[in-house]
Amino acid sequence: MSDTNNITIRKQKVVKDYTKPKLIVLSVLVFLLLAAAAFAPKIVPYDPYLQDLGNALQPPDSVHIFGTDRYGRDMLSRVIMGSQTTIYSALLLVIIITVTGTAVGIFCGYHGGRADSVIMRISDVFLAFPGMVFAIAVAGVTGGGILNAVIALACISWPKFARIARSQVMTIKSSPFIAAAKLAGTGTVKMLFKHILPNIAGPIIVTAVLDIGTMIMEIAGLSFLGLGAMPPIAEWGSMMSNGRSMLQTSPWVILAPGCAIFITVMLFNLLGDTVRDVLDPRQSKNK
Amino acid sequence: MQKILEVKDLKKTFYKNKIPFVAVNGISFQVNTGECLGIVGESGCGKSTTARLIAHLTRPDAGSILLDGEEILHAKGKKLKEIYTKVQMVFQTPQDSFDPRCTLGDGIMESMINQGMKKKEARERMRLLMHMVEMEEEFAGRYPHQVSGGQCQRAAIARALAVNPKLIICDEATSALDVTVQSQIIELLRKLQREMGLSLMLICHDLALVQELCDRVLVMYLGSIVEEGTPDEIIQHPKQEYTKILIDSVF
Numbered sequence: 412m413s414d415t416n417n418i419t420i421r422k423q424k425v426v427k428d429y430t431k432p433k434l435i436v437l438s439v440l441v442f443l444l445l446a447a448a449a450f451a452p453k454i455v456p457y458d459p460y461l462q463d464l465g466n467a468l469q470p471p472d473s474v475h476i477f478g479t480d481r482y483g484r485d486m487l488s489r490v491i492m493g494s495q496t497t498i499y500s501a502l503l504l505v506i507i508i509t510v511t512g513t514a515v516g517i518f519c520g521y522h523g524g525r526a527d528s529v530i531m532r533i534s535d536v537f538l539a540f541p542g543m544v545f546a547i548a549v550a551g552v553t554g555g556g557i558l559n560a561v562i563a564l565a566c567i568s569w570p571k572f573a574r575i576a577r578s579q580v581m582t583i584k585s586s587p588f589i590a591a592a593k594l595a596g597t598g599t600v601k602m603l604f605k606h607i608l609p610n611i612a613g614p615i616i617v618t619a620v621l622d623i624g625t626m627i628m629e630i631a632g633l634s635f636l637g638l639g640a641m642p643p644i645a646e647w648g649s650m651m652s653n654g655r656s657m658l659q660t661s662p663w664v665i666l667a668p669g670c671a672i673f674i675t676v677m678l679f680n681l682l683g684d685t686v687r688d689v690l691d692p693r694q695s696k697n698k
Numbered sequence: 699m700q701k702i703l704e705v706k707d708l709k710k711t712f713y714k715n716k717i718p719f720v721a722v723n724g725i726s727f728q729v730n731t732g733e734c735l736g737i738v739g740e741s742g743c744g745k746s747t748t749a750r751l752i753a754h755l756t757r758p759d760a761g762s763i764l765l766d767g768e769e770i771l772h773a774k775g776k777k778l779k780e781i782y783t784k785v786q787m788v789f790q791t792p793q794d795s796f797d798p799r800c801t802l803g804d805g806i807m808e809s810m811i812n813q814g815m816k817k818k819e820a821r822e823r824m825r826l827l828m829h830m831v832e833m834e835e836e837f838a839g840r841y842p843h844q845v846s847g848g849q850c851q852r853a854a855i856a857r858a859l860a861v862n863p864k865l866i867i868c869d870e871a872t873s874a875l876d877v878t879v880q881s882q883i884i885e886l887l888r889k890l891q892r893e894m895g896l897s898l899m900l901i902c903h904d905l906a907l908v909q910e911l912c913d914r915v916l917v918m919y920l921g922s923i924v925e926e927g928t929p930d931e932i933i934q935h936p937k938q939e940y941t942k943i944l945i946d947s948v949f
Contacts, residue, residue: 586794587791588794588798588805590755594785595857609799
């Protein structure tokens, strides 16, 4: 009898929150990647630019773990060396577009008026344009080279950040705490850096981290087309381009840099997703 | 009696999709030194806009605002900062009126530091102000979302008092709070007004509160002032049809 009188408590499945440990693990991995890229010249087992034609297109073995390319250069060394070019130019690019985009967006959102309309129409034009096509055009005009590729991609990528920053500024501009800061006699510069920037930083940082992966792909893409890094500089995109005719005979030449791009982009994207879960839980998909 | 604020023919028209909306239609009134003036009226009648116009958070179209005998209608930059040492505002939503990324103490000290006061002195004065609004000092280190609405509103009052203003505009300062906290805040305002000789402008839709605290009341309707008088006069013998409706809807 007594059993039926027991109050049953609804069982709730508690999903453990793995966000924090995920963030730590991914941050460590990304840090290792960045460190490897930074110290690439010190850790490569062979000189990535040393040609040894007698040793060309060797399949992976214990001497050359990723094999050698058609000039007999060690693939592992070239992949490590290439990480420096690819990852750091992507980081430089993301920093450039985040800073300029955010600055433009804050100016437009805070200032408003005609300048805002004009700048936003310009950014609409950039957003409407297929990005890669525009980048190819710019890189084609300015000529090859990794720096030109970065400039070309920066030209088309800033409007995204300008849009985000502007909409964020517009929403918080009318909140009472901005009015209160005005009443406290706060000047424009202090207002922007102390009250507005910290309150809009979350979504911008999330977008920036998520964009690192995309930018690595785009830089590698431009290099693949021959518009980014120039040979003999080791860069993942151009290494894949060099190896594409040998996919069937010696696949390691294209697979090594390909896997490197795959792993790096995935790492940065996962980090971006986790950073979003931490900074901006409302946008998160799984909550 | 001395006037701290005199408003003449103040006008403001908003445009939405180029359709004009007259928010404040040529109102004139004055606030005497040490007086508490209430402004009542339904939502959208222009009370808050009036407050924002005086505080220059919205640009007025036409008219004249005399603060302490000085025209401030088109004040800008440095002049505006000077005005903000005389006029301060307390907002309707206490939690939103503090930067979510700054502590309450920083919020209170901001105006003092902007005036060039040293951090140490500002901290000292902040403690004094918190004592005046009957808050524990430990609240200075908390963020707005960590304290209750009532505590936050006390901090907002402390922030308004920081510059020793002559006039404080309370824009529905108590309507987001529950009844008991409301009466505490009102008590606090009354005490501060008595002790410091402050002039208050109380924008409000609670007639009981107006009756308790205000010396004079303005009734606003559709952007104009329809009636003016002492709270007792207005509540007991309303002259205008709209005022009657307003009073009937409360009691």
